[in-house]
Amino acid sequence: MKKIRKEKRKKGISIAFCMAVYLFLFLPIFVVVANSFNATTSKPYLSWKGFTFDWYVKLWSNSSLLESFANTMIIALTSTLLSTIIGTLGAVGIYRYKFKGKGVINGLLYIPVVIPEIVIGIALLTIFSNTGVPRGMLTLILSHVSFCVPYVIFNVRARLSGYDSSIEEASMDLGANRVVTFFEITLPVLAPGIAGGALLAFTLSIDDVIISYFVNGQTKTYPLKVMESIKSGVSPDVNALSTLILLGTIGLVILTQSGILSGKHNKV
Amino acid sequence: MGTIVEMIGVNKRYGSNHVVKDLNLIVNEGEFLTLLGSSGCGKTTTLRMIAGFEEPTTGSIKVEGVPVEEKEPYERNVNTVFQTYALFPHKTIFDNIAYGLKMKKVPKEEIRERVLEMMDMVQLTGFEKRYPSQLSGGQKQRVAIARALINRPRVLLLDEPLGALDLKLRKQMQLELKRLQKKLNITFIYVTHDQEEALTMSDRIAIMHDGIVDQLDTPTEIYEHPATRFVATFIGETNTYDGCVTSITDGIATITLENGAVKVKCDESFSILEYATVSVRPEKMRFAKEPHEGFELVAVVKDYIYVGSVLKCIVSLPNGNGLKIERLAGQELPEIGSRIYPYWEPADAVLMHNDSYKIFKILDEIKLA
Amino acid sequence: MDGKRSKHEFRSNTLPAVVTVGPVSLLLLFLVVAPLVFVAVMSFCGTDEYYNVVYSFTAENYGKLLSVDYLKIYARSLLISFITTVLCVLIGYPFAYIIARTKSKKRQLLYMLVIIPFWTNSLIRIYGWRSFLGNSGWLVKALQFLHIIQEPVDFLYKTGTTVLGMVYCFVPFMVLPLYTAIEKLDGSLLEASSDLGAKPVRTLFEVILPLTSGGIFSGCIMVFIPCLGYFFVSNILGGGNTDMIGNLIERQFKSANNWPLGAALSIILILLTLLLVKLYQRLGGDMESLGV
Structure with a gap:
């Protein structure tokens, strides 16, 4: 069967190509994971000196590394919470009400999305420094909220586009006021979009290097800590922490992709 | 009247799902043959195997006496009218209809002539520059038919082509399809689950049930002398x-x-x-x-x-x-x-x-x- | 009657509109519009000898940006971004096509395997490349072991390394919009094309590419523009040999401390972005598909 053989060859090429791309995507991650088990103790910590779990133990006594990780988590959680609240309210408001300047707001939302991060970073830096806002945790959180909100709004808006507003009218017809209706009807229906937006905000915040780099002051986030130590050689305990974070990421990806957070049973 | 399509001992399995069971079917040249059955009976799979979108697990399919299992869809002299029309949304009506001729590298002038003639035949003159999204369901249907017929296929395969139209339009299109088929003298293999449609249009009907052809005969014979209890209850x-x-x-x-x-x-x-x-x-x-x-x-x-x-x-x-x-x-x-x-x-x-x-x-x- | 009704609506809708849209408006005003306006203003300012910003109008910064050294860097930036974008399309398109056309169950797994690196910190992944490519890195060790090279070779600090890092960072940004576009592609159109006599290559150019061009355009926008500003990739992998606009801006704000000049550079980058986005819209691109 010539045709079947041809199909098989085509399939073989596809699989080989995919494997090559996945290898490309995962290669540096493997390197980081492998180096976290490297028994080397001399800079730049690259030559393989045997397998060890030592770095996973030493990690817990590297207080500046742990502090940077704690900063990252605090910033990510706070800015996710704030941007989710602001974004959800904003998406509902923009969708629901007619007001002057709606088009302007819609247009402005794309700015943090399309303008290169470095421009956003230096713009925030100049405004913070000229208004005398002390750079640190506060400016980091404000900055992260500013670039996360549009993504939350886009996610919630996608959910709203399939939303039948007559269910809200029904709720009010049955005696619920606006606030009760919002919490009883609007919010639960939009929940998957909100969860998706929040998740995106969280990952954007955790991953952010460029904007944080300009507005951080003396506060170090985890990526900035890594950046600082790259020139001198990154000690394997950083790899160890990165590996642990990777495990967390994988868990989160599996959780979302398997539909637990995307609300499969809650389709509009 | 010669044989145009011949299916010999054709089986199709998807994993453990046996969709078409040992099918033997002979289609005569120039006839209007309908594969009739409820959804999941294997009729669409049969059609798709003739078109070349599916390969039979076992068995042989011949078109004009030549085995075609090894041939890709684009190498077969059969064309399909899709249930969803499958019009190219980014091409004009003219370009949609011209597509097959363009692939055959027919000269531009001839393409133009034949497309316009075809459009006239399906009463779409004047729609050349429109896009599929600007047409009604019935018009899209005509484009889909014209796009297939312009290639002068030996066999035209139609997969529930009228399924998406409302009743009145359906009745009208049924007559029109029958008229086109007689005029162009092309073999039609038509898939439907609508028994009335099958009875009004077909020269012969193959009633399919659970992957098997229960009866293959003229509409009158099938109605008057059903071969199985299924056929008797399914038709009328x-x-x-x-x-x-x-x-x-x-x-x-x-x-x-x-x-x-x-x-x-x-x-x-x-x-x-x-x-x-x-x-x-x-x-x-x-x-x-x-x-x-x-x-x-x-x-x-x-x-x-x-x-x-x-x-x-x-x-x-x-x-x-x-x-x-x-x-x-x-x-x-x-x-x-x-x-x-x-x-x-x-x-x-x-x-x-x-x-x-x-x-x-x-x-x-x-x-x- | 009409007037009465709209008055009523006005009264009942003002408060909720303010409560919902107010916070986001304030945020956009103070954290997006104001900073950018400020950058624009600063780009026309000078500095004193201690590099403090002096608020008086001058076009000097823009004049400096026209010097040959800078023009070279713009050209290099555009070239690197362009090559990166092209490579991302060449790798990303077939890849996205294969995963988007895989049967349902496996597809989810394949998609997940793209998301995992995408969600892992880009800096850490770039650092992984550095460890892999460096002169005592694994690639050199492997090549030495295989006797392909004798002496250690440093793969770092070359234009190619920067491009590799950029492609690496941005391939997922290309794959995701393409995946969405290709997944939406109706399979029966491909069958129709084949049925009408088109060989697979013809179907690719006549049907598949035109119908997924939206995904390609938005992928290109999402790769080309941020690539210009990803200074840390060329810092870490290019080591100053492959400076791009992003590196220039970074230096003005961090080490050289000439903020007005950096601001002017940023304005150039903004204008370039707006130009490309306009072009994208002219090509029929949809803004919504830019916010993955």
Whole structure:
């Protein structure tokens, strides 16, 4: 069967190509994971000196590394919470009400999305420094909220586009006021979009290097800590922490992709 | 009339799912053949195997006497009209219709000429520059047909092409398709689940059921002489009774049913004490106020349903089974609740072999054990 | 009657509109509009000898940006971004096509395997490349072991390394919009094309590419523009040999401390972005598909 053989060859090429791309995507991650088990103790910590779990133990006594990780988590959680609240309210408001300047707001939302991060970073830096806002945790959180909100709004808006507003009218017809209706009807229906937006905000915040780099002051986030130590050689305990974070990421990806957070049973 | 498509021992399996079972089908040149069946019966898969979108697991398909299993869809001289039309949304109507000719590298001038001629034939002149999204369902349908027909295929495959249209448009398109088919003298293989559509358009109908062709015959034969109980109930309305052949004289069998004996015309394939099914169309049913000779059925009139030109009469047999009788409206009818004696001309009913007697054998075996 | 009704609506809708849209408006005003306006203003300012910003109008910064050294860097930035974008399309398109056309169950797994690196910190992944490519890195060790090279070779600090890092960072940004576009592609159109006599290559150019061009355009926008500003990739992998506009801006704000000049550079980058986005919209690109 010539045709079947041809199909098989085509399939073989596809699989080989995919494997090559996945290898490309995962290669540096493997390197980081492998180096976290490297028994080397001399800079730049690259030559393989045997397998060890030592770095996973030493990690817990590297207080500046742990502090940077704690900063990252605090910033990510706070800015996710704030941007989710602001974004959800904003998406509902923009969708629901007619007001002057709606088009302007819609247009402005794309700015943090399309303008290169470095421009956003230096713009925030100049405004913070000229208004005398002390750079640190506060400016980091404000900055992260500013670039996360549009993504939350886009996610919630996608959910709203399939939303039948007559269910809200029904709720009010049955005696619920606006606030009760919002919490009883609007919010639960939009929940998957909100969860998706929040998740995106969280990952954007955790991953952010460029904007944080300009507005951080003396506060170090985890990526900035890594950046600082790259020139001198990154000690394997950083790899160890990165590996642990990777495990967390994988868990989160599996959780979302398997539909637990995307609300499969809650389709509009 | 020669053979144009031949399917020999074709099977299609998706994993453990046996969709088409040992199918043998011969399609004659120039005929309008319909594959009729409910969803999941394997009719679309059969069509897609002829088109080349699916490969048979085993068996052979020949078009014009040449095996085509090894050929890609673009190498086959058959074209398809898709259920969803599958018009290219980014191309104009002209470019959609011209697509096949462009692939064959037909000269530009000739393409233009043939496309315009085709558009005229399907009454779409003036729509050349429009895009599919600017057309109504019926117009899209015409484009899909024109796009396939312009290639002058030996066989045109149509997969429920009218499924998305409303009833009135459907009826109109049915006639138009039939007209095109006669005019161009192209073999049509048409897939539908709509029996009325199949009956009005087809030269022959293949009734598919569970991956098997139950009967392949002209519409009249299928309606008048269904080969299986499935065909009888699938095509049109019918009354069926299971019973046992108790005697055969001069080609007329007496069948004993739960509710009494009846008479049916039969052929030599039936023998006495065989389990069999009788099928009688509602319009062939008759009834009298006195018992009719050879028939022992007694029934009570339950209800009348008025459906335009005819009146449906629902009667019930002593065992509770319903029975449908059709009468032209305006005839004098017995009152609801009155007793009648249903009968029919033995030649108007069909006798079919019934495999379900096998259950009794199994029961017997269980009892013996 | 009409007037009465709208008055009523006005009264009942003002408060909820303010409550919902107010916060996001304030945020956009103070954290997006104001900073950018400020950058624009600063780009026309000068500095004193201690590099403090002096608020007086001058076009000097823009003049400096026209010097040959800078023009070279713009050209290099555009070239690197362009090569990166092209490579991302060449790798990303077939890849996205294969995963988007895989049968349902496996597809989810394949998609997940793209998301995992995408969600892992880009800096850490770039650092992984550095460890892999460096002169005592694994690639060199492997090549030495295989006797392909004798002496250690440093793969870092080359234009190619920067491009590799950029492609690496941005391939997922290309794959995701393409995946969405290809997944939406109706399979029966491909069958129709084949049925009408088109060989697979013809189907690719006549049907598949035109119908997924939206995904390609948005992928290109999402790769080309941020690539210009990803200074840390060229810092870490290019080591100052492959400076791009992003590196220039970074230096003005961090080490050289000439903020007005950096601001002017940023304005150039903004204008370039707006130009490309306009072009994207002209090509029929949809803004919504830019916010993955």
